[in-house]
């Protein structure tokens with residue numbers, strides 16, 4: 001094969017694989033808690049010429065010419081973000097949640113400082129991980145990381161023990177510079193209100209990582225981090241908030257210069273302008289439809305959790321009604337572990353992810369086959385599924401994992417269920433199928 005043919009074969013193959021993926025996801029139960037399906041409006045925004053331009057800096061103060069329309073779009077995204085989060089300062093330039101977190105570390109900490117955050121089995125994200133784990137806080141910003149005391153009955157941070165930990169750290173000369181609320185396994189609002197007065201009196205910065213729950217916060221159905229005492233909130237714009245992949249920082253005027261500089265020039269040069277346009281569109285959708293969307297997500301998660309418990313699954317967070325977010329987490333150690341179960345479900349076109357759960361590291365479990373499975377209902381809710389579908393999904397999981405019924409038959413049932421919900425809801429425009437493969441090349 002000459003190079004042209006070699007290249008052309010790969011070129012076609014990539015498109016074939018993309019189409020196959022679209023078909024598969026249109027037939028699958030997509031339950032990964034950090035994903036979503038954006039509207040056709042968001043998709044339209046991100047295939048525009050914005051994708052190939054540069055606009056380093058802040059609107060009106062750019063490093064490049066040609067930004068007349070780019071600036072206006074970014075200012076609209078900021079305006080919408082301020083309304084959505086009731087905030088003085090919004091920065092839509094971080095190209096990912098990780099970039100947003102790293103920018104906050106850049107603004108509020110110095111290498112060698114100490115932070116407190118959740119350990120990974122208790123819900124912590126790798127961006128606030130220790131150096132030994134390759135975590136962004138430790139390995140990139142050089143921060144020392146202590147972990148919140150966690151109550152796995154409550155599935156939440158222990159307020160009194162956290163205060164005691166900080167008192168102890170003070171005595172040892174290791175007072176934390178910042179405390180990071182939020183996480184990736186996130187069933188219940190964190191006790192920010194309860195801890196904020198103490199932390200403020202100690203002059204400790206409060207960061208809230210809302211990556212997962214950003215859409216619920218935007219819809220007013222989770223906690224209100226800035227109102228409850230956080231100095232800054234970060235988030236991803238593609239999890240419960242169904243926009244393009246990206247990050248956002250939300251805060252107060254008093255920190256805006258410091259935070260802006262920490263984004264550019266410290267952590268971003270160009271900031272993916274097509275995704276800025278996509279964020280503006282997604283923010284507008286959330287402002288118009290987000291309240292109902294967030295309500296429906298939480299109602300569905302609670303319904304699914306209850307139905308799974310009734311079927312005999314070990315659902316975490318029982319003491320507090322299983323969940324107040326988009327997530328449902330089950331302990332599947334007795335079924336072979338999260339790694340085994342994740343693969344078993346994938347064979348039936350049910351897409352979930354394995355997850356470390358509280359106690360996993362202490363009992364010697366590994367991320368490859370942890371104790372839990374984490375599910376999120378935000379994507380299927382966006383497609384219009386409701387309480388009766390949550391019952392149906394609980395039954396499907398029961399038949400797959402507990403009754404070990406034939407995977408092909410289950411796959412067929414999943415496909416039929418998904419086919420009934422093919423359009424994105426909670427959007428201004430929704431004519432195309434949610435997973436339609438949109439072809440641009442002309443034949």
Ligand SMILES: *Cc1c(COP(=O)(O)O)cnc(C)c1O
Nearest residue numbers: 096097098125183184211212236
């Ligand atoms: C997903 C996630 C992030 C990282 O966001 P990306 O947009 O994937 O970079 C940060 N924090 C938490 C808690 C997350 O779950």
